[in-house]
Amino acid sequence: MSKPRSPLHLRLLQLRDAALPFVTRTFRGPRLKRFGAISLLLGVLSVLMGVWLSFGRGDFEQEVRRGLDLERDRWAQDRITFTITVHDDFFYDLAERDVRSARATGTRSMHGESGHAVREAYSTLLTATTQTAPPQFASDQARAEALLAKYPLTSESGLGEVELARMYDPHFDWYAEDARTRLDAIVEQDLLPNVSHYRSPLNAADAVRVTGAVAGGFVVLLLLIVAPLASGSAIAQEVHENTLQPILGTRLRPVDVVVGLTASGVALGVLLAVPSLVVMLIAAAVGGALSNLPTFLLLLPAASGFLVMLTQLLGFGLGRRWAAGIVSTVLTAALCVLMLFGVGLGMNLEGETTGLIAMMPPTGLVHGLRELFLPAHRLQVGEPEYAVFISMVAVLGYGVLAFIMARALTRRIEGRTQVSLSRVEAFGAAATALMMALAVIPEFGRDDALPAYFVSLGLVAVPWQLILAGRIPVGDGPSSLRTIPLRRTMLELAGFAAIHLGAIVLIFGFELRPSAMGTFHLLWALTVLGLVAVRMVAVPMGIVSSLYAMFCLGAVVFAMVHAAVFTDAVTNPDTFGSHVPAPFILFEASPMLGVLQVALTALIPAMLVRALRKGSAGLR
Amino acid sequence: MHVELSAISKTYDGATYAVRDIDLTIPSGSILGLIGPNGAGKSTALRMVAAVMEPTQGTIAYDGASPEDTASQQDIRSRIGFLGDGNPLYKDMTASEYLTFFGQCFGLRGAPLASKVEDVLTTFNLRNKADAKCRALSKGMRQRLLVARCLLHDPSLLILDEPADGLDPRGRSDLRTIVSQIRDRGVTIIISSHILRELDDLCDQVAILQRGRIVVSGEVTDIINRYEVSRLVYELRLLDGVEQAKAILAKRRVLVEGESVADGLTALSLQVQGDDAAVADMLAELCGAGIRVVTCSRIRSRLEDVYNRLSEDQVN
Numbered sequence: 001m002s003k004p005r006s007p008l009h010l011r012l013l014q015l016r017d018a019a020l021p022f023v024t025r026t027f028r029g030p031r032l033k034r035f036g037a038i039s040l041l042l043g044v045l046s047v048l049m050g051v052w053l054s055f056g057r058g059d060f061e062q063e064v065r066r067g068l069d070l071e072r073d074r075w076a077q078d079r080i081t082f083t084i085t086v087h088d089d090f091f092y093d094l095a096e097r098d099v100r101s102a103r104a105t106g107t108r109s110m111h112g113e114s115g116h117a118v119r120e121a122y123s124t125l126l127t128a129t130t131q132t133a134p135p136q137f138a139s140d141q142a143r144a145e146a147l148l149a150k151y152p153l154t155s156e157s158g159l160g161e162v163e164l165a166r167m168y169d170p171h172f173d174w175y176a177e178d179a180r181t182r183l184d185a186i187v188e189q190d191l192l193p194n195v196s197h198y199r200s201p202l203n204a205a206d207a208v209r210v211t212g213a214v215a216g217g218f219v220v221l222l223l224l225i226v227a228p229l230a231s232g233s234a235i236a237q238e239v240h241e242n243t244l245q246p247i248l249g250t251r252l253r254p255v256d257v258v259v260g261l262t263a264s265g266v267a268l269g270v271l272l273a274v275p276s277l278v279v280m281l282i283a284a285a286v287g288g289a290l291s292n293l294p295t296f297l298l299l300l301p302a303a304s305g306f307l308v309m310l311t312q313l314l315g316f317g318l319g320r321r322w323a324a325g326i327v328s329t330v331l332t333a334a335l336c337v338l339m340l341f342g343v344g345l346g347m348n349l350e351g352e353t354t355g356l357i358a359m360m361p362p363t364g365l366v367h368g369l370r371e372l373f374l375p376a377h378r379l380q381v382g383e384p385e386y387a388v389f390i391s392m393v394a395v396l397g398y399g400v401l402a403f404i405m406a407r408a409l410t411r412r413i414e415g416r417t418q419v420s421l422s423r424v425e426a427f428g429a430a431a432t433a434l435m436m437a438l439a440v441i442p443e444f445g446r447d448d449a450l451p452a453y454f455v456s457l458g459l460v461a462v463p464w465q466l467i468l469a470g471r472i473p474v475g476d477g478p479s480s481l482r483t484i485p486l487r488r489t490m491l492e493l494a495g496f497a498a499i500h501l502g503a504i505v506l507i508f509g510f511e512l513r514p515s516a517m518g519t520f521h522l523l524w525a526l527t528v529l530g531l532v533a534v535r536m537v538a539v540p541m542g543i544v545s546s547l548y549a550m551f552c553l554g555a556v557v558f559a560m561v562h563a564a565v566f567t568d569a570v571t572n573p574d575t576f577g578s579h580v581p582a583p584f585i586l587f588e589a590s591p592m593l594g595v596l597q598v599a600l601t602a603l604i605p606a607m608l609v610r611a612l613r614k615g616s617a618g619l620r
Numbered sequence: 621m622h623v624e625l626s627a628i629s630k631t632y633d634g635a636t637y638a639v640r641d642i643d644l645t646i647p648s649g650s651i652l653g654l655i656g657p658n659g660a661g662k663s664t665a666l667r668m669v670a671a672v673m674e675p676t677q678g679t680i681a682y683d684g685a686s687p688e689d690t691a692s693q694q695d696i697r698s699r700i701g702f703l704g705d706g707n708p709l710y711k712d713m714t715a716s717e718y719l720t721f722f723g724q725c726f727g728l729r730g731a732p733l734a735s736k737v738e739d740v741l742t743t744f745n746l747r748n749k750a751d752a753k754c755r756a757l758s759k760g761m762r763q764r765l766l767v768a769r770c771l772l773h774d775p776s777l778l779i780l781d782e783p784a785d786g787l788d789p790r791g792r793s794d795l796r797t798i799v800s801q802i803r804d805r806g807v808t809i810i811i812s813s814h815i816l817r818e819l820d821d822l823c824d825q826v827a828i829l830q831r832g833r834i835v836v837s838g839e840v841t842d843i844i845n846r847y848e849v850s851r852l853v854y855e856l857r858l859l860d861g862v863e864q865a866k867a868i869l870a871k872r873r874v875l876v877e878g879e880s881v882a883d884g885l886t887a888l889s890l891q892v893q894g895d896d897a898a899v900a901d902m903l904a905e906l907c908g909a910g911i912r913v914v915t916c917s918r919i920r921s922r923l924e925d926v927y928n929r930l931s932e933d934q935v936n
Contacts (some may be wrong), residue, residue: 022726025710028717242708246769248701250673250725251694416674481636 001223015259018252022260023267026230033054035271043275046218050211050283054202055135057087058516062198067347068374070210071201080178082185083194084117095195108191116194119158121186123165126153126182127172137174145185151191212283212371216296218276220365223304225335229328232311235261235409236319244413252411258312258406288372293488296368299398299564299605306398307335309405316412342366351383358394358439359459390439398438408470420471423492429470430496432461434503449508450571454564461556464496465533472537484538484612486619493530517583517601518566524601525559525565528552531608539615552604621683621699621781621808622648623669628678630664638664639832646810648776651803651822652789654812655927656829657846662749663705665829666781669810670702682777698726701770701778705760705785705876717764718754719772726773742767760791767798778802778810796822828927853877854899856888857920861911868909872902885914 005013026091027035053064065071078085086092091113104549110118125144133141173179183577185194202210238244238261247257284293311331318327345353346366357364367387409421421429436461441452468612471489473482504512530551535541541549562585569581587594613619628642639661646652656662667673669680673692679686687693689854702725716737723733734933741747749757757765763783770778780799784792803809811823827837836843858865862879869876869890878889892899899916906913 017727020729021721024724025713025717025721028713241710242706243710244723245672245704245706246708247725249670249697249700250722251698251727252725253694443630475632481632484897507721 012465014256016078016257018259019263019267020260021252022234022246022328026264026268035268039272040275041513042218042272043215043224043279045280046215046276047211049278050214051207053214053487054207054210057198057200061200062087068210068213070206070374074198076178078117079120080182080185081194082117082121082182082189083196084113085384086113086200087198092195092197093501099192099195102192106157107152108151109158112194114195115158118191119161120151120165121191121193122158122162123169123188124172124179124182125191126162126166127170128174131172134174137180138182140180140187144183147187147191166215170256171331183374193491194419205348208283208287212288213369215276215279215283216369216372217366219280219300220362220369221339222273222276223269224301224307224362224365225332225339227265227304228266228274228307228311228336228419229331230268231265231308232263232315232331233324233328234264234315234323235312236315237324238455239316240318240323240327248413248415255410257413261312262270262308262406265547266304270305279523284372290372290507292368292371295388296365296372299364299368299391301397302398302402302613303365305402306405306502307361309409311335312406313409313412316409336351338362346370349387350416351386352442354383354387354390355402355440355442357387358397358436359365361394361398364391364394382591385418393435393439397439400432404432413534416475417553418473418475418567419469419473426467426471426492427495427499429467430460431499433460433467434496434500438503439506449511449553450564450568452508453500453504453512454567455559456504458557458560460496460500461529464493465529465536466497468493468530469537470535472534474537479539479615481617482538483618483620484534484616486534486609487611488620490527490530491535494524497526512567513570515566515570518563518570520563520583521559521566522563525563528556528605528608531605531612532556535608535611538612552608555600555604621778622646622791623808623810624681624684625667625669626679626681628665628668628675629681630668630673631676634897637676637832639675640669644834644837646808646825647901648683648808649803649806650824651799651809651811651861653823653826654810654829655826658827661789661832663781664832666702666779666810666812667704669777670700670779671696671702672702672704672773682839693854698773699776701775703766703770703778703780703783705780705781706737709754709762709765711753713754713824714751715741715754715757715761716750718765719769722769723772728773736772740771743771743801744768760787760794762785763795764798767795771802772859776807777811778807782812784813803934807812854890854915854916856890857885857889857913857914859912861909862888864909865906868905868911869902872898872905874902891920 038580041413053061056062061569062071062074066073075083077083084095086095094112095114098110098112102108102114102118107117107123125148129141129148153162172183203618209578238247240524243256248254252260284290314331314334315327318330322330338360342360342362343366345356345360346363349356349363349367349369351372356366364387368391370385371387404425407422407425411418411420434456437456438452441455468489471492475482501512532549535545536549539545565585580590582594584597585592586597609619622642623646625642625644628639630639642665642682644652654662660890670673671680671687674852682696685692687696694884695819705816710721713721719737719740720733728736741750746761746764749761754762754765767780767783770780772794783799784795787795799809799811799875823840825837825839826843827834829835838846844917856865865888866876869888875891875905876888877891878886878888892902903913903916
């Protein structure tokens with residue numbers, strides 16, 4: 001007799017049954033072996049790249065190390081040690097020959113890079129000997145004077161260039177250790193530079209950390225680009241080629257299809273990432289700052305899951321119009337742009353930009369890798385803890401939004417005429433987006449409610465539009481036969497706005513002082529924002545209507561700025577000075593423009609409502 | 621599987637009905653032909669019977685039980701094979717991979733799944749195409765593969781929506797053979813078409829759908845009797861004696877609908893009152909009178925007559 005199964009066990013079995021066909025399909029035939037081989041290759045490649053970037057002697061490797069703050073600037077180092085460091089054998093031989101020749105002939109008149117170094121050394125000697133040295137460094141100055149006497153500066157040895165250099169840098173700082181070290185090196189080396197082949201200053205422990213960072217980078221790329229792309233493209237293909245229908249004729253439910261498609265993309269990403277992940281974990285255990293590992297490991301699946309669900313929703317929507325190949329190209333471009341921005345921000349995260357972890361999935365992960373393997377130089381005391389806090393906010397936010405998107409996608413796959421989001425889900429998503437937007441606000445916003453309010457409102461505007469769009473019933477029937485729940489949708493938007501205002505009051509207290517015109521423009525902007533969201537979903541869009549929607553959104557931004565300026569004027573009398581501005585700001589530029597602004601303020605919402613009424617069975 | 625539809629209706633917008641008040645009883649092991657013009661609501665009706673779409677009103681009982689929750693629907697779907705309209709295949713998959721994927725979607729695993737895939741590939745004469753990509757299959761092979769997919773999990777109800785769409789005459793003939801074989805296994809079959817000859821002599825029952833409503837349903841012979849369509853239309857091709865033949869036919873109350881000449885032969889289109897015996901007698905008399913008859917073939921089915929008589933052939 002088989003043992004009774006717990007609900008959790010049954011749920012896991014359901015998940016397995018849902019995932020199996022899709023995962024098997026992804027790895028059918030020779031694909032499993034092929035992907036496995038690529039996966040191993042990536043793992044090996046991450047090690048090779050780590051070693052190469054750690055010990056490579058080329059300019060590129062050096063630049064990468066400098067970019068990662070693993071190595072000091074070459075110019076500064078060479079200057080201090082009076083050395084010419086060359087990467088190339090040819091230039092090494094050339095410089096060596098010049099130095100040997102100068103030593104043999106006893107002259108310091110030289111050409112090329114070594115000549116330039118000598119002339120700079122003359123400049124240092126001259127600045128050091130023409131100003132009074134502190135008593136404790138008098139002997140050093142005497143040695144410099146003796147060297148100058150031994151090799152007097154002539155026009156052949158570059159007098160003009162040296163004089164020019166002294167004009168720009170006329171002082172010698174006797175108290176600067178680097179300056180004294182350089183002077184000492186010049187004297188010790190008898191005014192001849194050392195010539196050395198460039199060698200990486202990194203050691204084996206550094207190499208382990210660099211390898212870990214490279215492998216971690218591969219993992220991030222695979223789970224944030226490959227997995228979402230695979231899932232998004234798969235669903236776009238299913239929708240475009242109408243292959244979802246037979247799947248839904250099997251025992252799989254729509255939610256199983258979502259689970260399956262998600263699992264297939266994630267499985268591909270994970271399979272490709274496993275060896276790199278192992279390399280990363282080993283490197284973290286050997287040489288990484290392990291305390292940063294949990295944050296990274298929590299953020300990784302949350303960010304990946306968020307992007308997987310987002311691309312699936314996009315793939316589902318775009319797949320109705322475009323072939324899977326086109327959708328894949330669009331998704332690839334979007335993910336790569338996101339990755340480029342995210343990596344750039346993550347590499348240079350500072351106190352004020354830490355909140356971006358909550359908005360750009362790759363940012364937190366790249367920052368996490370940096371913290372894990374390459375100790376941060378930029379974050380100040382207290383900021384690493386803040387970054388961890390924001391990362392946890394991001395984990396929560398990405399997780400909640402991924403779950404809600406999965407629910408929405410399930411409803412869309414069902415194909416019935418219904419809303420994509422329930423009211424609870426819509427408010428949950430709106431509140432989550434708001435939480436993430438408030439986390440993004442830079443430090444400067446935390447002292448002042450007004451910028452915090454308007455910046456966060458700007459950040460949540462697009463997510464709120466998408467959420468409102470999910471509250472409009474859509475399905476396989478014609479839109480002209482559907483009634484649009486406009487009143488309910490606008491009330492829900494009002495609810496979102498109320499939550500936002502409540503959050504601002506909770507954080508900042510009652511600091512916002514509304515003005516009549518500020519409030520008017522704000523309400524107008526929110527109303528048009530909601531109407532555009534409804535318009536984009538409830539009634540089919542053509543090219544003209546899409547352009548008009550874009551124009552309306554431009555007007556929304558203008559109105560929000562308007563509202564912010566008027567609201568600011570209440571607390572800050574300097575905003576307008578003694579001048580009382582017109583309620584519609586374009587009157588300040590020209591009466592004609594002002595009239596146009598008033599007319600558009602009335603026409604834009606009216607035309608949106610008219611379009612909705614015309615394209616549907618009615619509004620309620 | 622015994623299927624009973626009670627007052628099934630479907631509306632997408634709350635106002636217009638794609639399907640309205642359908643009552644049907646489909647006995648276990650029978651073949652029901654669902655006939656109607658394009659847009660009559662056949663696909664919507666079939667999707668509801670296949671439990672992939674919920675009716676707005678009414679109930680569908682499968683062996684006396686109506687699925688009321690998702691789990692029951694899931695259970696019901698695992699007993700139904702449904703071939704919807706269109707031709708959705710994964711072009712990059714091989715026939716074998718395609719069947720394996722759907723077998724897993726139906727909950728089959730491991731050796732039973734492999735054995736079942738082999739079985740249907742053999743049944744549908746696709747054994748030598750098991751490793752061919754779907755994109756490389758002919759249209760007839762693709763259609764066979766699609767029907768094979770529906771039988772992987774040994775369903776007790778098979779629903780085929782326009783299965784012969786796009787098939788050549790040979791493909792249609794093969795399909796009829798396959799459907800007959802499936803029926804012999806005791807599977808209940810619902811098959812829709814707007815081409816009546818596909819269903820002629822194949823169905824035990826028919827239902828004619830017009831504007832979302834069933835206008836006629838029942839056993840084929842009952843319907844023909846009910847609507848007094850006891851006549852057959854034939855084409856008679858003669859080498860000579862056309863006028864003499866016309867006189868004989870007139871005496872036998874056979875209506876000559878048309879006359880044409882092709883390949884040196886005169887072709888008469890005849891409407892014969894009565895059954896096959898009447899046709900046999902007519903031919904015997906013509907031959908007895910020395911008229912050289914080259915061929916005599918039926919050119920229109922009984923169902924088509926019923927349909928033409930009843931239908932306004934309008935779409936919603």
